[in-house]
Amino acid sequence: MAASDKAVPAGEQASSYWKAGVDIADAKAPAGPIEKKWQTRQFEAKLVNPANRRKLTVLIVGTGLAGGAAAATLGEAGYNVHTFCYQDSPRRAHSIAAQGGINAAKNYRNDNDSVYRLFYDTVKGGDYRARETNVYRLAEVSAKIIDQCVAQGVPFAREYGGLLDNRSFGGVQVQRTFYARGQTGQQLLIGAYQALERQVEAGTVHMHTRHEMVELIIVDGRARGIVTRNMVTGAVEPWLGDAVVLATGGYGNVFFLSTNAVGCNNTAAWRAHRKGAYFGNPCYTQIHPTCIPVHGETQSKLTLMSESLRNDGRIWVPKKAEDCAKDPRQIPEEDRDYYLERIYPAFGNLVPRDIASRQAKNMCDEGRGVGPAVAEKGPDGQIRHVRRGVYLDFAEVIGRLGKATVASRYGNLFDMYAQITGENPYETPMRIYPAVHYTMGGLWVDYDLMSSIPGLYVTGEANFSDHGANRLGASALMQGLSDGYFVLPNTVNDYLAAGPFSKIGPDTPAVAEAVDAAKGRIAKLLTIQGQRSVDSIHKELGQIMWEYCGMERTEQGLITAIGKIRALREEFWSNVKVTGKNDDFNQALERAGRLADFIDLGELMCVDALHRRESCGGHFRAESQTEDGEALRHDDEFCYVAAWEFGGDGGQPILHKEPLRYESIELKQRSYK
Amino acid sequence: MKITLRIWRQADREAVGGLQTYQLDNVSEDMSFLELLDMLNEQLTAQDLEPVAFDNDCREGICGMCGVVVNGAPHGRYDSSVPTTTCQLHMRSFQDGAVIDVEPWKAGPFPIIKDLVVDRSAFDHIIQAGGYISVNTGAAPEAHSTPAPKRQADRAFDNATCVGCGACVAACPNGSAMLFTAAKVTHLAMLPQGQPERMRRIKAMVAAHDEAGFGGCTNIGECASVCPKQIPLASIGQLNRDLIASLFKGDGK
């Protein structure tokens, strides 16, 4: 089969969920050869005189790698920066949880790496749904990120000679990943946090912790401020400036269970979307195959374990459903189904993430999953109990290489597993299950990282990003820091050069309206006083999303999901129970506001997944697969970014296509045979 | 499992707090301690009572946001067989029918915001004073221009794993934040990039530590014992040595 095969046409009902808008003609990358574009852009961008910078205010929401790095850098440049986070300290942002590493085209290993190769791998890894120009720039600045972080005191792994160590990561054939044991994200974030705190001390950055953005302020067509809720006092107040940067991370928590921190949310981005910012490719989510499975109904989040476990572990489920409750050690070899080795003899347990994930789900759907049976609502609305887990067995490798060798490779992961599950993976097989891990979609941005609202910039995982339909391992940290340290600080000046913009204050009508709208929404949430807790509705949303908009999507399933989400929205706005009051530390209220936006986002994700009748990267449409069950793209029809414009409450979202032009890389279909 | 929780409830910073008792049935031993609190909050919400406020975020032991005193020890250290954060403490560490006391961090510089939530911004102030290396973005030399000896780099890393949760302060009979401060001092002191500001940094951070209202260290070691990231007590020794040395240098005069 070839990529040019026609996609299955959409059913009549499906296409009624959205409206077509005009294409986005240009993402504003400068002309010229790809390796000159960034240099050209930096040269052509208008500059702000250092003496004028303190008169310009930049509001940055989020203090992870993308936000923290941008705040520090803009502070150093002399702008007046205000930065906001919902946590009690900027150091808590969820960038901290990234384990593996950060890529950079340093070619320290002399193994044919280059900027072009990193660019190529990223575009290919993204299944040819990323914008070439942005990805090239990402690869270009990657080396400078490492320099910057080392200078800040990030303790990357080193060799005995005192130089930096590298490893290969995520199936890439060059060793370009820099790492700090299994805590690279933490170390990079602390580097950015320290740089940020240095600017706080210098007085250029004003840090507002425990402040959650609840509305965007637009005056005369420009993003001019945000409305925050002070999470300690409940005060709802406007913050005004000349540009707004959203660095608010991904939206994996739309699934309720994900590897994201429980506080991660999409409210800032969604508020901006409602005010006109396009949302790019919302259906692209990455699902990681090796997470610790759900233990029961009270599960609040999922924990990822490094994929490297699949190098030596063998994945299996019992052949017979009646064996599923047995002690796995009692199940004889002939009654085990090593299904990945069976279906994909060439790659076996090392098939790509999405395939491994999908097959695990299939096994469990067949009733051959293992571990505790957890209640879930089936498509028929009935509650059923399903075992959601497959074995990842190290018995064979322990027998072959000895416990000591296995411990030296995976000791820390085995310890982590033992702590969470109470089971000893040296004795019994691990249980694993896929979990939502990263969202490639996000607010649409141009080459300058500016959204479709002038003056509103979006960085890091919050933008629709450089990862296309699928992100490569060790690339998220690279993108966050690239946006924060190097890209945004060199593009936002082009916009700010025209500032300071007209003087506005709390009494400016648009500002007062935004504040009132935010207050009104909070008041509404508090007055419903229904019967259901916020979390119970969130869990239901998560189940809908996981079932229909998770690893495998179908037209009918997505239409069902949209119907269910709409009903759930009704349920939420008429039957949610939010305890307490606004003028207080009220976590139920915080979660309710976030959930309301997740519900709306969930619907848009389903619409996006419905409209994209091809499989690419993290998006798998059952209707579009090869005979071997692999993802099949349709480049002739879908080689574009889907940028969705808000269609009003109850209205249809409007689809703007940004065609993707591949000038430096040839489009290819991936194959794992 | 049946669990009885005695939880510190305090309406706000000024209010007088106290322990309240709650009963939970059907607790699974696979639940984390925070999921137990979630379960309690669902129960309270159903009863139209106000849920217990507690800080948490990543729930995988790395962000440092969670932290309560469980049975007299931060993060329930002595109920767990291994050093842990509260989110990684699991109910299998407790007996069926256990009575568990839950209190917030109690320390002068950590005002209680509500129930189990405290304000730890004093930690940010200590970092602001000097817990960084002054290098503007773009000004960094090539990463390999200064090799860093592996042993020191590893020691820097061990100290850089601090998550800033505040357990050290909560455990300390003196309410001292020396282990937190020492972790940052040692992290940066062990790297060649940290040398130019080393003497100035130690003076500034130690002064900021005291001005935030933390107490002095009496070398007991409760902090290192409860630290989820096992920052060693020896780091405080490093801080002491560096501070003494710095007094003979003119930096910051």
Place this chain on the structure above:
Amino acid sequence: MPGSVALVATTTLSMHARALHSLVVKKVVMAITGLLLIGFLLMHMFGNLKVFIGPEAYNHYAEWLKQDILYPILPHGWFIWIFRAVIAVSLVLHIYCATKLWQASLRGRGAHDNKKYTKVRRPQQTIAAKVMRWGGLTLLLLLIFHILMFTTQTITFGNFKAGATPYDMFTASFEHWYVWAIYVLFMAAVSLHVRHGFYSAFTTLGANVGPQARVFLNGLAYFAAALIFVGFMLPPTAVLFGLGVS
């Protein structure tokens, strides 16, 4: 409020001066003065043991202590005053810093806001560490008693006339079980204080470079504490039970 004081301090003092006023520096002062005082104790103990050689040796030692040390570099009787001054200054500094650190601890753990755990587990805290401050106060009171008894002879026990030899004074006093008991208490307080203080002093000075160093320093502290207890209690015990000293 402590906060307002801190604000003044940050704006008026240089960073160097602020570091100089820090709690760590106070601890260093305590460590140095504490080690000096331990040194003095060991010397004192060694002198006391002369009681086993006999009255003459003991009285001569006492005389030498007061009159002849460093003679003729210093005139007769000067050394003891210089020595007493050093000890007194050490003691005053030690107590001053301890008071400041005690205040800081109360503030640090929120005692002013009535913050107190309903339940607290501190397995690392030894009894010695726990009683450091109140024990130190007890010690101070007993020290004053000791000076009033043997140095100024304001409080006396037993039958000896003014101007009796130190040996007579010593033996007469410890024939009473209650004097002996007071000194058991005194020495117990000293030993407990030394037990944590000795370890803590070296740790404050930066000698705790790792877990093994910590074990070593703690071992040394136990040894010093035991040595002081046994060394000081041997002569009075011998007097009380009439074992070779009378």
